[in-house]
Amino acid sequence: MQKLCSLLSLVLVLFSCSKNNTSSQNSCDNLSGKIEGHWYLTAVRNYSFLSFTDTTWIPVDTTNKVIIEFSDDSVFSYNNNYPLPMNNYNRYSKIDSVNFRIYSNDPPVGGNFPEYPSIPVIMITANEIELIYMGVDYGKIEKYMYSCSN
Numbered sequence: 001m002q003k004l005c006s007l008l009s010l011v012l013v014l015f016s017c018s019k020n021n022t023s024s025q026n027s028c029d030n031l032s033g034k035i036e037g038h039w040y041l042t043a044v045r046n047y048s049f050l051s052f053t054d055t056t057w058i059p060v061d062t063t064n065k066v067i068i069e070f071s072d073d074s075v076f077s078y079n080n081n082y083p084l085p086m087n088n089y090n091r092y093s094k095i096d097s098v099n100f101r102i103y104s105n106d107p108p109v110g111g112n113f114p115e116y117p118s119i120p121v122i123m124i125t126a127n128e129i130e131l132i133y134m135g136v137d138y139g140k141i142e143k144y145m146y147s148c149s150n
Helices: 002-016 022-026
Strands: 037-048 067-070 076-078 091-094 099-103 118-125 128-134 138-147
Touching: none
Parallel strands: none
Antiparallel strands: 037 067, 037 138, 067 076, 091 099, 099 118, 118 128, 128 138
16 A cells, blocks of 8 residues: 555656756747847738738748847847848837937948838847838838847
8 A cells, every 4th residue: 555655646746847948948039128239030921002902921041040249339240141231231220119220330332322211120029129111112121030149
């Protein structure tokens, strides 16, 4: 009888213990809720002012991950996979707690400004931002997720 009670106690202990959730251990949350940090591109979508807009996000190929960074000193930087490095976007400004603008503090001479003079950034959640490239009749939105590493 004592062996049976010991065995039942052991079984109860084994089944009452919860397993560690490995997905939550690997997740990364932006605990500060600020834009400062590293962000990686996860999806894109295009829109048009002239026709129906498809709101479906298209996942990006993560083989060559696009990573952007917002520093404490208002410096915006990016890795070699960022699509607009030739436009020298290197600064950002805070408009309010969720709206920001990326811009170049050294635009090209001769009035040949980049295709997008500044890029609006919206913080959707603490872990997700969207960059909006606005054209005259169309545009592109990029979705970035917060990253604990660069």
